Amino acid sequence: MEVIWHARGGQGAFTAARALGAAAALSGGLHALAFPTFGPERRGAPMRAYTKIAASPIGDRSALRQADVVAYLDETLFDDGWEAELKPGGIVLLNAPHPAADPRIVCVDADAISAEVLGRPIPNTVLLGAIAALSDVVTLEDVHEGIKATMSVRLQEANLRIADAAFKAVGGGGSARASQELDARVAAGARPVTVHDASEAARQNVTRTPYLRETFALPEDFARSTCFTGGHLVSENAGWRSVRPVLDETVCTLCLQCYLLCPDGTIFKVRDEEGNVERVAVDFAFCKGCGVCAKACPAGCIRMVPERKEARA
Amino acid sequence: MSVNARTMTDEEFFYGHKACPGCGGALAVRQALKVLGPYAVAALPAGCMSATGFNFPQMAFGVNAMITPFAATAAVLSGIEAGLRAQGGKPDGCTVVGFAGDGGTADIGLQALSGAIDRNDDILYVCYDNEAYMNTGIQKSGLTPFGAATTTTPAGAHEHGCLTQKKALFDIVCAHGIPYAATASIGHMPDFLRKMERARGIPGTRFIHVLAPCPVGWGFPAQDLVDVARKAVDTGLWYLAEYEGPAVSGVPGGAFKLNRAPKSFALVEPYLACQRRFAGLDAADVAAIEAARDERWELMRSRWIANGEGGA
Incomplete structure (x- = not known):
């Protein structure tokens, strides 16, 4: 199973990515990798993190372009390109208070669930609990172990409760509304998320996330000189x-x-x-x-x- | 005409940068460049402002600017200035200016800065002080104040934060007999603008040390940026001062001036309490911070006011 986490710096996406990997590796007996994208450390900026889980050791340490689960900790980061990141049969986990029209998108009100326990919205653990409910790879017990292994003792108790609440909200506990939604999703072609061999990714020729997204001049033009005009802006904030x-x-x-x-x-x-x-x-x-x-x-x-x-x- | 919000240029020379919301360093660089104008040439070592200002292929600087090796800010400034003169291309109103953080100045770049002052190269060095290595994730620097928790001086049961006092960087720089040096704060923007303007007009090496709070590293909400910077001065934990070397002031050893010398200070506790980095402090730590402040002010008042022109 491969997971792409979209979040803003400070929302705890990397903590969640690591806790999920720990859940699979320490408790589930699988192999796992978790890592964030690197850049200047800054709060509020969009960032990504990745979790890779496989039955055999994972050699490919590059960023994911497609994943089984694409989790958005912040709804404002969800945009038109979402389908491109989804593997066939994959699902999107979206932190949003309202349901989505597309059956491949599972909405969880992670802000509300976490705020109920913590008093403020910290969405990361909610999505962990949701993944336990939606996948065959990690169980809720595994996620508990993952939280214990990666979070400080002070934070564990509240986060375990949040994971439980999220598990239930997404259908893990068997709530009628949630299981109906789950059935609808399966009928629409989604499959339960399962482990696949790491070498499968290599066969599918997974490439790196390109870091030059939009420029109005070609990169080879820049390469001719290390100097270019001040105020050369290509991306908005x-x-x-x-x-x-x-x-x-x-x-x-x-x-x-x-x-x-x-x-x-x-x-x-x-x-x-x-x-x-x-x-x-x-x-x-x-x-x-x-x-x-x-x-x-x-x-x-x-x-x-x-x-x-x-x-x- | 003095530079203020009304008279300053509408042009922005540090724009579209990727600094965190509410960044004190970004505000200092933005306003410094607005005073210096379009012909300034800037150099920045590794640090927040270079990491967020030069995101290849983006360029947030509207003036010529380059990144230097970490230890070499002042040496690169010397080289740029000499190069401009040698090529005969140094325009009127061109200031060669460096922007380095507290770590890049007081720790890693101190030797190069000392060398440049020694040669009296015609450069302006601005240290934006956010009191730790913030770009790499909040590690203690020589300018981290006593009691501040960083990732390398964490608050625990026995020690509550940084064990050392903030290095007296301004004194070190002034001891060289530099033509002009000043301390400032982004919470007192008119004072900072005036000092930038004064520095712009003096030939030789100039140095400005500006306190630039960091919401992420200090642990306060971004919107409180200016308040926190003001409080640092109001409590006496930071000071606004100027130094004019012998060549500029005509005074042997140079002349110091305290721009603000209040009779009494604002309470220290509210300033410490509004920042997460001081959350581990107890009453004894607060008393130690006050004692160190009082000692520092006694020294400044007795030496500088007795020697120089006196406080305002």
Whole structure:
């Protein structure tokens, strides 16, 4: 079984990836690998982690392009490309409060389940419990052992309870609604997730995740010179944001404190024809939603509004 | 005309970077470059700002900028400045500026910095101090303050965090007789902008040490960035000072100035309590932090105010 974890830095995806591997290897008697993608350590940025589980030792240490289970700890990371990452018969595990139309997508309200136990939403262990319910590879007992092996004693008890609650919510405990959903999924062609031989992946010619995603110049052009123009931006930071600043222009006194103190420089002056500052505005392609501007505003005219709610409105 | 929110250029020279939300270092670099303008040439060693500013093939810097070996920031600055002069291509208003973190300055790059000051090369060195090696995952540096938990100085039952005091980097730099040096905080932005502007106009080696809190490494919500930086100064745990060397001030040994010398400080506990890195401290630790602060201020008041122009 192979799992791709999509999450934001700080949500505990790598902890979950490792706990799942530990569950299979320490308790289930299988072989496992777990690793995150590497980059600058930063909170809130999209990241991936991988778990590989097999009956024989795993030699391929490269990132996965496709997996049996693709888990999203943050719904905002789920986009149109999801099917490409799914192996035939694979499933998506999505942290979302609402059901999905496609039977291959299993939605779990991981924020709510974890918040009930912890008092704040930490979705990682919920998805672990869900995987135990949906796969033949690890049992709930294995997941318990995995949690004990990888989490500090202080965190274990609450996380075991969360795993149990998640297991039940997804149908592991035999709840009527959940098993109906499961039946529908099987009828639609999904199969229970099982272990496969690591060499199978090699036969399928699994390739590495490309790291140059979108550029408006060809990589070979860059290779000719180590110098290129400053301000050469190819990717936006907007996907980082869970809240956005909303400015009430009727209250704004144009004191420019928000402009002065924005760590990203995404608040800019809008000038009229004579060059006078008319108002300030936010570049939402690069705003990370840190909230420094809202705190800095002496008039209190900047509110931080949840992204999802804003998108629905 | 002095640089402030109204008068500064609308252009951004550090934009689209991948720093964490609410990053103090990013704010310091952004505003420093806005003061220096489009002809600045920047060099950065390994650290948060190079890791988040140069994501090949992306370039978050709007000025010429390059990455240096970790220990070599000041040496590379010397080389850039000499190279620009030798090629005859150094434009007017061109400042060769380095941005290095606390580890890259006070530990790893100290030798190169000392050499550059010794030669009095015409460069500006900005140390953005987030008080640990944050880019690699929060390890203690020479500028980590006493009591702060990092991954290499974890808080436990016996020891509650970093065992050493913050290195007196400003004093070390001033002891060279550098033309201009200053400390600043991103919580006092007008003061920082003024010092950047002052540094821009002085020939020779200049050094600015700016406190730049890190929400992730210090453990506070990102939106509190500026408040935390202000509190550090209000409590007296950080100070705003300037030094002008003998050549600039005309005073033998140079002149110190405390830009803020309050009669009494804000309470230390609320500042410590708002950061997770100090969660392991007990009353004795807090008393030790206060005692070290008072000792430091006694030294600054007696030596600097007696010697220099006096505090404001």
